[in-house]
Amino acid sequence: MNHDAYDDNYIRSILNNVKSIAMVGASPVNVRPSYFAFKYLAQRGYDMIPVNPGHVGKALMGKPFVASLADIDRPIDTIDIFRNSSHIMPVVDEALKLSPLPKVIWMQLGARDDAAAEKAEAAGLKVVMNRCPKIEYGRLSSEISWMGVNSRTLSSKRAPIPTQGMRLSLNRTSFGGGQTAASDRAAKNKTETT
Amino acid sequence: MTDRLPGFSTLAVHAGAQPDPTTGARATPIYQTTSFVFNDADHAASLFGLQAFGNIYTRIGNPTNAVLEERVAALEGGTAALAVASGHAAQLVVLQQLLRPGDEIIAARKLYGGSINQFTHAFKAFGWNVAWADPDDVASFDQAVTPHTKAIFIESIANPAGSVTDIEAIAAVARKAGVPLIVDNTLASPYLIKPIDHGADIVVHSLTKFLGGHGNSLGGIIVDAGTFDWSKDNKYPMLSEPRPEYHGIRIQETFGNFAFAIACRVLGLRDLGPALSPFNAFMILTGIETLPLRMQKHCDNAKAVAEFLSTHPAVSAVNYAGLPGDRYNALQRKYAPKGAGAVFTFSLKGGYDAGVNLVSNLKLFSHLANVGDTRSLVIHPASTTHSQLDDAAKVKSGAAPEVVRLSIGIEDKEDLIADLDQALRA
Numbered sequence: 001m002n003h004d005a006y007d008d009n010y011i012r013s014i015l016n017n018v019k020s021i022a023m024v025g026a027s028p029v030n031v032r033p034s035y036f037a038f039k040y041l042a043q044r045g046y047d048m049i050p051v052n053p054g055h056v057g058k059a060l061m062g063k064p065f066v067a068s069l070a071d072i073d074r075p076i077d078t079i080d081i082f083r084n085s086s087h088i089m090p091v092v093d094e095a096l097k098l099s100p101l102p103k104v105i106w107m108q109l110g111a112r113d114d115a116a117a118e119k120a121e122a123a124g125l126k127v128v129m130n131r132c133p134k135i136e137y138g139r140l141s142s143e144i145s146w147m148g149v150n151s152r153t154l155s156s157k158r159a160p161i162p163t164q165g166m167r168l169s170l171n172r173t174s175f176g177g178g179q180t181a182a183s184d185r186a187a188k189n190k191t192e193t194t
Numbered sequence: 195m196t197d198r199l200p201g202f203s204t205l206a207v208h209a210g211a212q213p214d215p216t217t218g219a220r221a222t223p224i225y226q227t228t229s230f231v232f233n234d235a236d237h238a239a240s241l242f243g244l245q246a247f248g249n250i251y252t253r254i255g256n257p258t259n260a261v262l263e264e265r266v267a268a269l270e271g272g273t274a275a276l277a278v279a280s281g282h283a284a285q286l287v288v289l290q291q292l293l294r295p296g297d298e299i300i301a302a303r304k305l306y307g308g309s310i311n312q313f314t315h316a317f318k319a320f321g322w323n324v325a326w327a328d329p330d331d332v333a334s335f336d337q338a339v340t341p342h343t344k345a346i347f348i349e350s351i352a353n354p355a356g357s358v359t360d361i362e363a364i365a366a367v368a369r370k371a372g373v374p375l376i377v378d379n380t381l382a383s384p385y386l387i388k389p390i391d392h393g394a395d396i397v398v399h400s401l402t403k404f405l406g407g408h409g410n411s412l413g414g415i416i417v418d419a420g421t422f423d424w425s426k427d428n429k430y431p432m433l434s435e436p437r438p439e440y441h442g443i444r445i446q447e448t449f450g451n452f453a454f455a456i457a458c459r460v461l462g463l464r465d466l467g468p469a470l471s472p473f474n475a476f477m478i479l480t481g482i483e484t485l486p487l488r489m490q491k492h493c494d495n496a497k498a499v500a501e502f503l504s505t506h507p508a509v510s511a512v513n514y515a516g517l518p519g520d521r522y523n524a525l526q527r528k529y530a531p532k533g534a535g536a537v538f539t540f541s542l543k544g545g546y547d548a549g550v551n552l553v554s555n556l557k558l559f560s561h562l563a564n565v566g567d568t569r570s571l572v573i574h575p576a577s578t579t580h581s582q583l584d585d586a587a588k589v590k591s592g593a594a595p596e597v598v599r600l601s602i603g604i605e606d607k608e609d610l611i612a613d614l615d616q617a618l619r620a
């Protein structure tokens with residue numbers, strides 16, 4: 001798997017197929033990116049579970065915080081890790097102890113740990129690094145185009161009107177690989193120099 | 195469904211647009227409205243808090259403008275774009291995100307005269323200092339770098355002389371200095387040059403010119419390449435620091451590789467106010483659909499006219515990068531192999547007076563201060579756009595007294611040549 005540039009079909013199949021997402025490092029503070037992403041994904045119909053030992057006893061959009069992945073009472077498809085790169089490995093280790101195993105490890109925008117990714121892939125999980133699921137969902141559905149963002153997708157079909165809890169179609173014609181060619185290049189230069 | 199990269203012409207017609215959700219209208223509707231209703235109080239709060247994607251008020255965003263934004267972002271290969279009221283507004287909004295009083299920008303000396311004025315006077319009054327460098331001497335950019343430098347600004351093909359800039363060489367200077375390279379791509383349009391492919395971090399346009407292309411609507415746009423790390427040295431607090439306007443969110447951390455476009459929208463456009471009318475966005479979008487056809491015709495006509503002028507007895511010199519002997523010909527073949535654009539200058543043996551006479555004798559060319567129209571245009575920079583500059587500055591920016599600028603339209607080239615011939619003989 002090339003983690004510098006994901007094919008849109010790879011991201012699309014993950015977002016189309018997963019139903020539940022445990023967000024590790026979710027924050028109840030309504031100006032944190034994790035809060036926005038949690039709320040957006042919940043509104044798009046995913047079963048969201050906030051994981052953060054510092055907020056047990058509180059809830060995020062009515063969903064109670066749990067302290068760790070092991071405390072979740074049902075099988076989960078996706079672990080979305082909202083921690084910086086140095087805190088990824090322990091979360092992946094914990095995820096690999098779950099039974100049944102999750103299907104996807106997703107590391108947030110800015111987070112990347114290639115060793116942890118390799119370990120998860122060896123166990124048969126799919127991995128996405130340095131991406132935001134909210135942005136990718138908004139991009140592939142073209143909902144984000146309202147912000148002037150290049151969705152890199154085309155469609156001659158009538159656009160849907162999103163409503164609460166609605167899953168939008170992500171199956172538009174895609175062009176390009178992961179990001180734009182330029183941002184792939186920049187991401188690559190950055191990982192080479194750091 | 196395989197992922198494939200559609201060609202430029204397909205993107206020019208389709209990118210960003212899709213049939214209207216409520217009516218099925220196939221052309222992009224003109225959402226001529228100031229504001230948009232919220233679903234409920236929570237929806238309103240999430241929109242204002244930048245938590246949800248959606249429309250609030252046309253000064254911040256509008257669905258017609260959003261189609262234009264996505265289309266130009268796609269054509270340039272950027273991550274996102276923001277449309278504004280004019281090319282000058284684009285430059286203002288970009289620099290407001292990057293510079294504080296006392297900071298500096300290094301700008302190419304060969305720029306549109308209006309940009310030279312904007313940088314020299316208006317921006318100076320904001321405490322933003324400009325250091326001029328020579329685009330024909332890349333080392334002069336390197337030498338101008340100081341600890342206060344926040345950006346480098348160039349034109350891909352420079353107005354008025356149509357000179358081609360060595361974008362990659364100047365991008366290397368910017369990377370070394372740790373500052374973004376801003377490229378004004380107005381005269382090339384992405385059909386001829388995609389500056390992001392050559393290392394630009396931000397592209398700006400006057401949409402008024404070739405992109406709109408019909409001389410009927412002002413507009414400007416900012417394209418984010420998604421390549422610059424704004425948080426690295428804390429040099430760009432608008433992007434890296436918690437923003438008090440938005441409950442302390444950090445723009446880059448939240449929006450990743452399109453953070454610059456978002457900052458321009460939610461900090462720049464929101465507070466400075468130069469919003470593009472949705473009607474203009476519609477006109478410009480319609481223009482962009484034929485950009486590849488028009489631009490090629492502009493270039494082919496311009497080359498024929500330049501060839502004609504280069505052998506004319508009344509003409510002492512032609513500056514057109516598409517001519518084999520031109521000093522910018524090698525750069526043109528590298529950066530703009532499809533054509534050298536349609537704006538160029540030539541010099542008259544008869545000096546300033548011959549320039550004034552030529553302009554008044556032309557019958558098909560319109561004498562006006564614009565470029566990039568379907569119609570062919572002419573101007574004598576020394577007596578108009580560059581008249582505020584002193585003689586030395588006129589020469590340095592390519593607008594000496596004997597110089598005439600043409601913007602070649604998409605008429606039949608034989609008619610353009612005949613008009614120039616009669617006016618030069620008159």
Ligand SMILES: Cc1ncc(COP(=O)(O)O)c(C=O)c1O
Pocket residue numbers: 279280281282283306308309349353378380381399400401402403412413414564565
């Ligand atoms: C290269 C270039 N940049 C910027 C501008 C300014 O654009 P506007 O007139 O849309 O503000 C112009 C206008 O002539 C131009 O030619």
